[in-house]
Amino acid sequence: MKKHGLSIGIERVDSDFFLSLKAVGKLTHEDYLRITPMIDAALKEVAHPNVKVLVDAYELEGWEVRAAWDDFKLGLKHGNEFDKIAIYGDKRWQEMMAKIGTWFISGDIKYFDDIGLALEWLND
Incomplete structure (x- = not known):
């Protein structure tokens, strides 16, 4: 079993939201069925959310095909609500994922191999 x-x-501080996501292993469609309603519910409560996101992808191995599509749909749905997204990881494809994400999300996206620097950037 993997x-x-x-x-x-x-977390919410005034009108700013701090969203942290930790991805482990190979993500499935079922993972997104569980997480998407939580994200939707948290963000719908604020008229104009300003969301800063930390994605801890250090242990992420990838996605099943349907889960990759779920991830893409989630980004399109909430892409205008994200102010900054810091992706923390240690793999070259994760860095490329951050660059591709800038095509679909209005906020700044940056890849980090140091979680401290990622948090510092989010808090600037």
Whole structure:
């Protein structure tokens, strides 16, 4: 049995949201069925959310095809609500993922191989 999935943390400071996602293993469509309603519910409560996101992809191995599509749809749905997205990882394809994400998301996206620098950038 291989561990996989997404965990989520959401904090609100005034009109700013801090969303942290930790991805482990190879993500599945079922993972997104569980996490998407939580993200939707958290973001719909604020008229004009300003969301800063930390994606901890250090243990991410990738996606099943349908899960990759779910991830893409989630980005399109909430892409205008994200102010900054920091992706933390240690793989070249994760860095490329951050660059491709800039095509679909209005906020700034940056890849980091140091979580401290990622948090510092989000808080600037």
